[in-house]
Amino acid sequence: MHVHRFERIWLVAALGMIVLFVGTVTYGAVVAGYGMVDAEGGQVDATDPTDGENFREPGVYNGSEPGHYDVYVETRRFAFVPGTAEPIRVPAGSTVTFHVVSVDVLHGFEVAGTNINTMAIPGQKAVVTAEFDEAREYGIVCNEYCGEGHHTMAGSLEVVPPGEFNATAEVSA
Amino acid sequence: MAHAHDERATGTAEGRELAAGERLAFVDQYPAAARVTRLCFGVSFTALLIGAVLGIVQALHRTNVFRGVISSSDYYSVLTGHGVLLALFFTIFFLSGAFTWGTSRSLGRDLPNPRFSLAWFGLQLGGAAAVAAAIFGGFVGQIPFEADVLYTFYAPLQAHPLFYAGLAAWLVGTWLAGADWIRSYLRWRSDNRGERVPLQTFMVLTTMLMWYISTVGVAVEVLVFLLPLSMGLIESVDPLLTRTLFWYFGHPVVYFWLMPAYFAWYTILPKLAGGRLFSDPLARVVFVLFLILSTPVGFHHQYADPGVAEGFKFVAMTNTMFLLLPSFLTAFTVVASMEYGARRRGGSGYFGWMKALPWANPAFAGMALAGLMFAAGGFSGIVNAGMNINSLVHNTLWVPGHFHLTVGTASALTMMALSYWLYPQVTGKRLQLYGVAQVQPYVWFIGMALMSNAMHRAGLAGVPRRTAEPQYDQVSFEAALGSIPEMRLQIAVGGALLTLGAALFAAVMLATWFADRGRGRLRVDSHLPEPISGPEDAPRVLDNFRLWAAIAVVLVAIAYGFPIFSMVADGPFDPAAPPVPVGVVDAALGVFLG
Numbered sequence: 006m007h008v009h010r011f012e013r014i015w016l017v018a019a020l021g022m023i024v025l026f027v028g029t030v031t032y033g034a035v036v037a038g039y040g041m042v043d044a045e046g047g048q049v050d051a052t053d054p055t056d057g058e059n060f061r062e063p064g065v066y067n068g069s070e071p072g073h074y075d076v077y078v079e080t081r082r083f084a085f086v087p088g089t090a091e092p093i094r095v096p097a098g099s100t101v102t103f104h105v106v107s108v109d110v111l112h113g114f115e116v117a118g119t120n121i122n123t124m125a126i127p128g129q130k131a132v133v134t135a136e137f138d139e140a141r142e143y144g145i146v147c148n149e150y151c152g153e154g155h156h157t158m159a160g161s162l163e164v165v166p167p168g169e170f171n172a173t174a175e176v177s178a
Numbered sequence: 179m180a181h182a183h184d185e186r187a188t189g190t191a192e193g194r195e196l197a198a199g200e201r202l203a204f205v206d207q208y209p210a211a212a213r214v215t216r217l218c219f220g221v222s223f224t225a226l227l228i229g230a231v232l233g234i235v236q237a238l239h240r241t242n243v244f245r246g247v248i249s250s251s252d253y254y255s256v257l258t259g260h261g262v263l264l265a266l267f268f269t270i271f272f273l274s275g276a277f278t279w280g281t282s283r284s285l286g287r288d289l290p291n292p293r294f295s296l297a298w299f300g301l302q303l304g305g306a307a308a309v310a311a312a313i314f315g316g317f318v319g320q321i322p323f324e325a326d327v328l329y330t331f332y333a334p335l336q337a338h339p340l341f342y343a344g345l346a347a348w349l350v351g352t353w354l355a356g357a358d359w360i361r362s363y364l365r366w367r368s369d370n371r372g373e374r375v376p377l378q379t380f381m382v383l384t385t386m387l388m389w390y391i392s393t394v395g396v397a398v399e400v401l402v403f404l405l406p407l408s409m410g411l412i413e414s415v416d417p418l419l420t421r422t423l424f425w426y427f428g429h430p431v432v433y434f435w436l437m438p439a440y441f442a443w444y445t446i447l448p449k450l451a452g453g454r455l456f457s458d459p460l461a462r463v464v465f466v467l468f469l470i471l472s473t474p475v476g477f478h479h480q481y482a483d484p485g486v487a488e489g490f491k492f493v494a495m496t497n498t499m500f501l502l503l504p505s506f507l508t509a510f511t512v513v514a515s516m517e518y519g520a521r522r523r524g525g526s527g528y529f530g531w532m533k534a535l536p537w538a539n540p541a542f543a544g545m546a547l548a549g550l551m552f553a554a555g556g557f558s559g560i561v562n563a564g565m566n567i568n569s570l571v572h573n574t575l576w577v578p579g580h581f582h583l584t585v586g587t588a589s590a591l592t593m594m595a596l597s598y599w600l601y602p603q604v605t606g607k608r609l610q611l612y613g614v615a616q617v618q619p620y621v622w623f624i625g626m627a628l629m630s631n632a633m634h635r636a637g638l639a640g641v642p643r644r645t646a647e648p649q650y651d652q653v654s655f656e657a658a659l660g661s662i663p664e665m666r667l668q669i670a671v672g673g674a675l676l677t678l679g680a681a682l683f684a685a686v687m688l689a690t691w692f693a694d695r696g697r698g699r700l701r702v703d704s705h706l707p708e709p710i711s712g713p714e715d716a717p718r719v720l721d722n723f724r725l726w727a728a729i730a731v732v733l734v735a736i737a738y739g740f741p742i743f744s745m746v747a748d749g750p751f752d753p754a755a756p757p758v759p760v761g762v763v764d765a766a767l768g769v770f771l772g
Contacts, residue, residue: 128753144653
């Protein structure tokens with residue numbers, strides 16, 4: 006098969022770029038340690054996720070290590086619990102693991118402008134961990150269509166100075 | 179001889195005109211195929227026009243420029259209509275017409291059984307009409323239909339059964355259309371043993387094999403889960419499983435939008451540019467790569483999903499990146515073909531040759547501009563495919579920004595441009611309102627440049643997709659580049675220009691439809707010049723469809739076998755989520771809307 010010289014050069018260059026792209030993602034996962042949302046969260050009851058061992062009452066909990074917090078968020082049409090009626094509050098300089106579930110349809114859990122962005126799928130628990138260095142406010146939006154009131158579904162995340170923070174005293178399992 | 183029928187039209191000069199009485203239009207040679215192509219185009223363009231009207235309503239509502247037409251809760255019916263009519267019906271009906279033309283032309287034979295062809299057209303149309311009725315019923319309170327479940331219809335949101343039944347009927351219609359083209363090919367094969375498959379037919383067959391493999395996913399989703407659920411025959415579904423089945427189909431369908439564009443870029447654009455295709459063998463390699471690589475990549479739409487192990491996402495990511503290869507090769511061919519044509523027309527210089535291209539020919543200009551936009555869309559697609567940076571843009575306005583460049587421009591603008599060239603040949607009528615047609619691709623291009631760049635930037639600021647409201651009380655979006663009000667304005671102005679572009683296109687097609695047959699010369703001929711490197715240079719193995727289909731199935735089994743097994747192992751309906759009908763506005767809506 007005859008392939009023109011220019012076309013061969015282009016083919017090799019294109020393959021080189023593809024290998025490079027795969028390489029950057031691999032670097033991000035292996036070296037930089039960026040963790041994807043995956044199957045580690047396990048399953049929950051699709052309509053009543055707190056019924057079982059895998060999901061606690063929604064809220065902010067002290068983690069098993071100092072400076073680590075666990076936030077259990079329930080998404081439902083059309084609110085984040087916590088998040089919408091009251092903000093999720095965590096201290097600056099902490100590592101936070103979000104545990105997100107849905108009780109009805111698919112929702113999105115996106116902390117706007119960050120890479121905290123996951124789907125809430127009935128029956129599954131999404132787990133995503135992030136570090137918050139400085140005190141500031143973030144908006145949370147549902148970015149998956151969930152019904153006719155979808156555009157009202159938003160919330161907020163307040164990263165407060167450590168002195169102003171009172172966590173739920175409980176330590177998560 | 180594959181092209182025997184158009185040997186007489188030897189003139190390759192751009193714009194060669196044949197006298198009305200002696201023209202060599204496709205319709206004169208293959209009247210049955212021309213009729214089916216016309217019917218498919220009619221439905222396709224109708225869907226485009228309705229979809230465009232829905233598009234401008236959305237663009238103005240969501241940017242807060244004008245919101246008198248619909249309420250924010252009706253926005254989702256508009257959005258569903260826009261997505262389904264454009265992404266499924268405009269594109270696939272166009273493809274059905276273009277492929278009917280391409281098979282008949284390249285095989286040199288009319289449809290084997292015109293009644294069968296009309297039957298698959300009727301089934302596609304009936305299904306599409308049922309789906310449209312279910313969606314538009316949502317605007318009328320007295321009608322029990324409702325289907326504002328968007329283009330992706332994620333369970334457990336539940337539409338009226340008519341929506342799912344219509345989708346299934348339409349899907350079967352597309353399967354029968356493929357069978358029609360395969361039958362034409364087999365008849366040709368028995369008359370022409372040992373000959374190479376003509377390029378256009380090769381493209382049609384590889385695309386259809388891809389379609390058969392990938393639509394199995396959505397067919398199972400609709401027939402086994404969603405239709406029974408909507409009729410109350412089963413009580414619950416596993417939302418992750420149905421979503422996975424959707425995306426098993428959902429990425430290959432992207433290529434089903436693009437393949438007609440590639441088909442035009444490879445076989446028609448080189449001629450319009452004044453030259454001929456660079457390499458027939460490479461075109462075949464590209465289509466084979468699409469066939470084997472495009473189905474096993476669906477998990478890249480589920481990077482942000484819980485319940486799917488990272489390893490499967492990584493496999494899909496690697497596969498997706500390699501799927502860039504055929505697109506990169508196509509970019510080379512498109513540019514090289516244009517340059518070759520331009521130099522034959524007297525163009526010279528590193529970039530100066532571009533001036534020699536026929537920019538006033540709407541068929542050429544539309545395809546060339548579409549190809550240019552596709553390069554930009556390809557790069558934003560690489561960002562989506564990169565599974566870590568995807569987290570920043572997942573489900574934000576970046577995503578519609580991306581696919582308005584790919585399906586909304588690369589496919590749609592190429593389809594419109596191809597119509598300017600092809601519609602006169604299937605009607606025997608000269609293209610009317612030529613001046614309007616000349617302007618139209620540029621209007622579309624500018625409109626999309628405005629709308630899409632603003633959507634991409636808004637996505638980086640975190641603005642979500644698929645929402646009726648531009649702002650949220652609890653959220654302030656911070657733009658890295660430009661300001662949010664400026665982005666909104668660009669989206670509104672761009673959307674308005676795109677609607678104007680669709681209207682101009684519709685005007686040209688309507689005027690041509692109503693024009694007299696034989697009035698004026700056709701301005702186009704159906705001759706396609708032979709490639710520089712012809713099919714004789716292509717290894718025989720490329721024409722072995724059984725081999726490629728088998729490899730494609732094996733790759734699908736590797737990518738999907740284990741994850742699907744793990745979702746089904748605990749029971750295909752578990753974890754069990756009961757349906758949530760979209761028509762029922764639950765108490766929560768009242769509470770949170772105040």
